[in-house]
Amino acid sequence: MKPAVIILDMAKGYGWQPGSFGYEMVARVRRLKDAAYAAGAQVLHVHSMRRPTDNLPEHSTMLAGSDGLEVIPELQPIDRDILIYKRYLSGFSHNDLDYTLRTMGIDTVLIAGASTVNTVLWTAADAHQNRYKVVVLDDCCMVHRQTEPPGAHEGATRIIRSVLKAEVLPLDAAIAKYLAPSPPGEGRGEG
């Protein structure tokens, strides 16, 4: 087994700020990154990038060249990570995520980020359809919009579990199972 950690849309353009809705999840994602480092597993930040030519109706805070594309300070630095932009909703949308995972020999992806009903759901589906084993980190994902009804997160993880046959685990259980610290000098990421 060779796992990688995919962190979705934890970028400035999504408004993660101390005190903002759902901000407490950021600390858990930070723990996830540290656990991945300790285990020698590759971390990939994947977030949206829009171009002015995209011909989309809504205004975007994730335009190419804008600050919105930067990983939030709490998850910096990113010098050991891989940064990939997705062009639409899924982490695999019109980019090199599959190619990059494949050339590294990754067979398992641990998915964190927001929102569960959006990018997490589509990324889990695409990862599964590209035949990676999928693990979604239950408490490192959320529905990052207050307008969604209660139970939206659980509804999406239920689909992920029953349809995609993916594991949905809390952070601690996922670390124990997939990100056990590797012995010194045995980085798993470089395979």
Next chain:
Amino acid sequence: MKPAVIILDMAKGYGWQPGSFGYEMVARVRRLKDAAYAAGAQVLHVHSMRRPTDNLPEHSTMLAGSDGLEVIPELQPIDRDILIYKRYLSGFSHNDLDYTLRTMGIDTVLIAGASTVNTVLWTAADAHQNRYKVVVLDDCCMVHRQTEPPGAHEGATRIIRSVLKAEVLPLDAAIAKYLAPSPPGEGRGEG
């Protein structure tokens, strides 16, 4: 606007039989096909095809070369339709669906079939991410497994509506809006 109708997994291998769970939906999908013909819109049957080499855990009733791949009798004949196999869950999975729609100049897809929490959901997401306008036919889709909890269909269509910004319409409304009969001699499908 140039719509096409995508009918997902209405194949023998999925066990659609008079009296079987959800069978009453078949008559509505039949009406949808007839409406598409009357409107001159292309119908595409898209269903799963597995190969013995796929290395999947579960047994499949949709193996290449098997009867399971045939469109169910109620939706025959298919001589005016396009038949495309999807290799995994989404209608766009590792096949020529996007290419075929694109070369026809299709800009809008009307999606029917089962299950709402599975292929309908992923197909809607991929169609949206490939920038087709997406319309899901509410009463021509269902969760085709009795083990799913009540509300599963509604949970999925809520995501389709709120996240994918797609329309979710009952058959009659969709026909009125997207499949109005074309004047004689003006097939829209051949564009």
Next chain:
Amino acid sequence: MKPAVIILDMAKGYGWQPGSFGYEMVARVRRLKDAAYAAGAQVLHVHSMRRPTDNLPEHSTMLAGSDGLEVIPELQPIDRDILIYKRYLSGFSHNDLDYTLRTMGIDTVLIAGASTVNTVLWTAADAHQNRYKVVVLDDCCMVHRQTEPPGAHEGATRIIRSVLKAEVLPLDAAIAKYLAPSPPGEGRGEG
């Protein structure tokens, strides 16, 4: 190493007939198939499939549902093979070839068929870019059009060799290196 054999466009629609231009290559491709079977390697026939809706200028002998799509009699039967349609020029064009190879764990592709300046060239490039090791069978490929200038085959194989870093080998050498007969009972294809 787990090789598979890809045979491109050896279908009725391309006019392979006793006495026709280049027909002598068919016997060598037959030998290749037999060698693959003896070695337990998977054979994949990949050829073009066009749809009436494709909006292409030229008339096609490879329309969906037509006889042109059948593998030529000399390479029948195909019951142990996988048959995949490519939608345009490359063997990987808008289909499940990559997915199918990947799920089988194939890492090396041996390419035969015609024409060297067309589908062979693009298939080799796509296989290389999807990170398969590429071997092109020099005397099992040809430029299957008499109007091409002399040296066209060699020009294409030179690009395949120098740019794609692929091996270009005659059939006998390729069999010796990649398709050595497997001991009885040890089919490699089913891995």
Next chain:
Amino acid sequence: MKPAVIILDMAKGYGWQPGSFGYEMVARVRRLKDAAYAAGAQVLHVHSMRRPTDNLPEHSTMLAGSDGLEVIPELQPIDRDILIYKRYLSGFSHNDLDYTLRTMGIDTVLIAGASTVNTVLWTAADAHQNRYKVVVLDDCCMVHRQTEPPGAHEGATRIIRSVLKAEVLPLDAAIAKYLAPSPPGEGRGEG
């Protein structure tokens, strides 16, 4: 018709320097960019980006984060252009080039850059297979390796012409045909 200009691998990592082999082509590509601006056509710089995890045998001057990825000074600034990285040889390799062209409504691509036997050839093939009209700028492309035999450029453009049915035009003819200056205030790029 809505053309875009694709400039391949004119990046620092490829060693374009005054006096270097083939450097005189740079001035013509500069003219091409200016003509595209005058015509209101979008310019896209597309060049290679490798990651340390790519597991490729050769050393790369095009690593993510390195100076090699910068467009050469002669073709700066790039503030009106779109910059896209290709992950391997073709300009369409594992990235958002097709998506970006498609969302802009581009139907015609004018291709320049190097090398003709490598990225130009594969990019032309992929553009054609994604059904763009392809125009290759004969004197804005070259084989950017002195070790290739004479006639390599012509061999590749012959394939582009005869197999891909693409136009191969010198810069002046291409400007006259596809990049005629648009009237003031009528940018074509923003469509």
